[in-house]
Amino acid sequence: MTKFANNGQPPKALIAAVQRLLRPLIRGFIRFGLTYPLLSDILKRTYVEIADEDFRIYPDKSPSDSRISLLTRVHRKDVRKFRAEDMAPPLNLSGSSVAAQIIARWLGRDDLLDKEGHPIALPRLGENSFDTLAREISKDMHPRAMLDELVRSDTVRLDEDDIVHLNINAFLPRKDFDELAYYFGLNLHEHIAASVHNVSGKKNPFLDRSVHYSGLSAASVQVLKVDAERIGMAALLELNAKAQKLEAKDRSGTDTDQRMTFGIYFHHDRESKDE
Structure with a gap:
């Protein structure tokens, strides 16, 4: 295991780097309804898997629950539970976004669908309303807060008559x-x-190299974007052609358990203090 910098604590520079790389990920998670409870479940399971697979003292002997708990700080009862599962277990989807649960309930109840199976519009308040539906999902969050978030994400539309319409196309994946x-x-x-x-x-x-520049105009970024796509695609095509030839040559060999990935990306945005 890599040595830590300060009394068994991870290096501060690493913590800062992780916080930074998580920002766009968390932004995407929130957008897709991958909430903290669900992510926490994924993280705990992955910590246990990696500790079991990659941090063995003896290659042919699985570490004890106590050792995995020591390495990961995942509670020993959770370690034992995860390791006892023979197959990939269902994730704790009760932690999925409230919005996703409302949509699932709306689409899953016959009394909230028309004859063609399409979701009917609901009054915001009253009997058989959005308010009552939202309260069935969560007692901790006010229905108006749920509605505001669904409106913000274009999942529902609130008309001038205080009627809530579910936008089917807004949440169906491409x-x-x-x-x-x-x-x-x-x-x-x-x-x-x-x-x-x-x-x-x-x-x-x-190989892990990149070019960073700030203080650029939008026009300059566009020029660089076009050049990056042209140069990058040329590199990808050249390496792809060579990889195909080598793959064909290696088919007759026996020591062919290696894989490789070469990629390119280009990203631009406005400068900000936290990105």
């Missing part, structure tokens, strides 16, 4: 969303894996 999400996980996983390898001080660091 047809290509599963593919986008897959490459979101794949590409970030590979980049982060390379960066963690490098910051851990291991030998043979991976």
